[in-house]
Amino acid sequence: MDTHAALYRQGQARLDMLRQLKSRDGQSLTSKMKEHGITRRDFMKWSASVTAMLALPLPFSTLVAEAAELADRVPLIWLHMAECTGCSESLIRTDTPNLDSLIFDHVSLEYHETLMAAAGWQAEENLEHAMEAYKGQYLLAVEGAVPTANNGAYLTVGCKGHTGLEIIKHAAEGAAAIISVGTCAAFGGVQAASPNPTGAKGIHEVVDKTVINLGGCPPSEKNIVGTLMYFIMFGKLPALDMFNRPKWAYGARVHDNCERRGRFDAGEFVEEFGDQGAKEGYCLYKVGCKGPYTYNNCPTERFNHHTSWPVLAGHGCMGCSEPNFWDDMADFEKPLGRQLLHGIDATADTVGAVILGATAVGIGAHAVTSIFAKPLEE
């Protein structure tokens, strides 16, 4: 508990520091909540659940609540690279405005191409101003991969025609922390799939700073907001896994917490979509579920207000939060052992069986020849 006490003090000191700073629009979170019909009770429940999600003990929920109120002191710059905006959509496209989307609204969002009113030269000026005014303090969130082939010419953004590569390098210089939101920013995503003509890469491959990778196509709103809250609360990065993903979200495999895991262990498998097993909710391993190779909290956190997630909806996980998933996890509706090898359009087992057959033929030929061969002299 000593480490927790120290962490708590660290959080308090950080929040005291933030309180000294100027808020962005002067409107408190409480009044914004009232406007959106969110009650204090909702807020308390939200604080407690974020605390639990971050694997912190319950007393930290007061820190989470304070951090949420002070979110408008932390400048956030959100850049879009080669992407589909699905990650932003994951966060803002909710049926009713909930606290996750409200926090995103409350945080001091200095630049976000999808959400800002400014356009053209004015937008460019906003970005440059934010990067200059908050140098060394702003949190940089990036959505999308960076094309690097032909010196980054496959992506230019804004009226000045800067390449994504130039923008990201410049923005990373003054950032207090960098979050790659989604698989494209984290690992290159679909754009980086073979043969990758644009040389698309994850952010961590083009900047020389630590980058938090939030894998997922898209990552759930919980994982995005949880990471934001952690940074606001402590001013530092959470514990990260082997691919720099926060351990609180990506510490366990999808398979480990899957509601169909019992079916897997019992050997009850869906053989094809729509069969009796599918109706009974059997395991989706044989129709290609990649949950066993994928680290994420989808089974526990789910998506769209905790409503559902792919496996609950009846399709296997396709491993979207893993590096190189588009190539490594293919085919999405076959298990890995039945993956078609690129270039020869055959599975490893077919190739293995052919080599085994060729070996058997070779052995047979050798054996037959041995019958007719001249016996060994003594």
Next chain:
Amino acid sequence: MNHSATHTRDLIFSPAIRIFHWLRALSILVLVITGFYISWPFLVAPETNDIQVQSYIRFAHLVFGFALTAITLVRFYLFFFGKSDIERRSFRDVSSVSSWVKNLKSYLWMGHLNKAGVYGPLQFTTYVLISFMALIICITGLVLYANVYHLGMGGMMWDAAGWITAQMGGLAQVRIWHHYLTWVFVIFVLVHVYMAVWSGIRFKHNSVDSIVSGYDYHKKHK
């Protein structure tokens, strides 16, 4: 009547080598069958899910996987530090071009296979490669194990397993390489058994039985 022995009998395989050979053979057999099952579970679902088919098969795979890991390590040790140098002597043949030529010719029905140790150079090289394949398949297996059992030994290996997973580019890559390597063993076993039988017949000595009894017989030259 004067009966004198026409052959000499030499102990070529120590009991440890023989025991580990057969334990390894058993492990490989069980691992290949259960491994292909885990990759594509082909049995139909049981009457009740109290029968945990997949769990039982995974359990067998893990038990024999640990056996293979232990044997692989012991065999590496025995190769370098075993009392008899009959295996180590083959280094001399591996580094000699004329030994290689003699070896390959003898497999094509031309001449004898004279060797310094118990193995010919091609045979020895194959065994070295298969031993390293065993090492890699054991390591990838342990990485996969650490992801299923998070406590105890799995927990102790967790950091190392995470590092290896990252180096290989994700757990899917670990799994698929584990699968590819299985085929190396399947093909090896077929060639290995054939060559053991064939060389006994061709070179007129004790071959298959040696790994059971430990003895080889050589004709006495007067």
